[in-house]
Amino acid sequence: MEKLISKITKPKTLKSYPFYDLDEMFVVLPDEKILHEAEKDLPASASGSYLGFCFIDGVPMIAINAFFNKDTNEYELIDDKAFFIAVEQLENLKVSLVKPNKKLMQHPIIQNIRRFYGSIVGVRATRLHRWCDENRIYGQPDIVACFVLDEKKQAVEDLLPIENIKYTGNNTWQGILVCDSDKLQLKRGDKVGLTAMCHKDDNQNLTGSFVVDMGINNEPPKIFIMPYEQEENITRKFYTLSCTSCGYEKTFYLGRGANTEREFGVIASNLNEYGAEPFVQDSLVDAGKVEIDFRRELYYCRHCGQIETKFKTRYILEDHTVSIQYFCSECGESLSQVKPAEIKKLACPNCKETLKIKESGKWDIVPPEDGNYW
Ligand SMILES: [Zn+2]
Ligand SMILES: [Zn+2]
Numbered sequence: 001m002e003k004l005i006s007k008i009t010k011p012k013t014l015k016s017y018p019f020y021d022l023d024e025m026f027v028v029l030p031d032e033k034i035l036h037e038a039e040k041d042l043p044a045s046a047s048g049s050y051l052g053f054c055f056i057d058g059v060p061m062i063a064i065n066a067f068f069n070k071d072t073n074e075y076e077l078i079d080d081k082a083f084f085i086a087v088e089q090l091e092n093l094k095v096s097l098v099k100p101n102k103k104l105m106q107h108p109i110i111q112n113i114r115r116f117y118g119s120i121v122g123v124r125a126t127r128l129h130r131w132c133d134e135n136r137i138y139g140q141p142d143i144v145a146c147f148v149l150d151e152k153k154q155a156v157e158d159l160l161p162i163e164n165i166k167y168t169g170n171n172t173w174q175g176i177l178v179c180d181s182d183k184l185q186l187k188r189g190d191k192v193g194l195t196a197m198c199h200k201d202d203n204q205n206l207t208g209s210f211v212v213d214m215g216i217n218n219e220p221p222k223i224f225i226m227p228y229e230q231e232e233n234i235t236r237k238f239y240t241l242s243c244t245s246c247g248y249e250k251t252f253y254l255g256r257g258a259n260t261e262r263e264f265g266v267i268a269s270n271l272n273e274y275g276a277e278p279f280v281q282d283s284l285v286d287a288g289k290v291e292i293d294f295r296r297e298l299y300y301c302r303h304c305g306q307i308e309t310k311f312k313t314r315y316i317l318e319d320h321t322v323s324i325q326y327f328c329s330e331c332g333e334s335l336s337q338v339k340p341a342e343i344k345k346l347a348c349p350n351c352k353e354t355l356k357i358k359e360s361g362k363w364d365i366v367p368p369e370d371g372n373y374w
Helices: 033-038 108-119 121-126 130-135 260-274 278-287 340-345
Strands: 026-030 049-057 059-069 074-077 083-086 094-098 140-149 155-169 172-177 191-200 206-213 224-227 237-242 249-254 289-301 307-316 321-323 335-337 356-362
Touching: 026 059, 033 083, 049 108, 049 140, 059 108, 108 121, 121 155, 121 278, 130 140, 130 191, 130 206, 155 191, 155 206, 155 278, 172 206, 224 260, 249 289, 249 307, 260 289, 260 307, 278 289, 278 307, 307 335, 340 356
Parallel strands: 140 206, 224 289
Antiparallel strands: 026 049, 026 094, 049 059, 059 074, 059 083, 140 155, 155 172, 172 191, 191 206, 237 249, 237 356, 289 307, 289 335, 307 321
């Protein structure tokens, strides 16, 4: 059994969470009879609950991949299998949300889902367009009802359901027809171009709909990825931090390594495989090119005390820069960057005594035992 150190929210019914709050979240599911009715193959949980990973893929689903003991906060992964259940079948169940941590995310099933998610990052970015939520089909957030207008802006047919909508730049989108359209002379599965019609409602909230551009099929542009050229060399410094009280000792390599081409290659291939974060994706499409600045930085978790290095990655676009929020690999809470002057004040993750800087100096290549050695 593995101890879960993530924060767990108070239980609420599943349907009271907006779908985008559930996406890529773990939930604790009570072991109720209804679960067994929903999924006959699910093994009985001796501990009473299950841990599942929510993902929104046309139909919101939960992949149950662990048993969970609410009393001891311990979980046990169900090794090579996951059990998929549609959220709609469980919408009245009371669940708690759990922030994803690295160990849970490493489950092979979850890794596969995340790889698939990388391939649909454009669609996921469109899920953040909350202004069109009213026109999403209930229970199927990827399908949006869209208008078809003639030259006089009159609706030529009923709202058309369109799925897999993704941004293609300059306030245009591309989507896929869910059913045949005689008026458009298009078949189910055909691609259509879309523009947006937005306005502010009485409460100044942005609201609107997608409009089908007749005869136009927008294609997403290719995004060019380049390393950001630093004007000055980034210093690379390592710190070995140790605890005289409990024996904790770890070396952290900060800055940028000697082999930047290899580092950039890994970052660029991650961007190709998993895509940018959905909230960055639309900016990348508009820019068409992005420069990436990266360096190893030290981060600290205020929730569980974990200290770790992360590749701080900044997307540098023509007129602005986007940085990513990092999350603790132990508990899933957000991490705070540690400034150089704060390193000597850090507390030991095990016993909370102040750590000592045992050694520091320059480095070239991070040794393999660091695990993340580029
Ligand atoms: Zn210690
Ligand atoms: Zn943490």
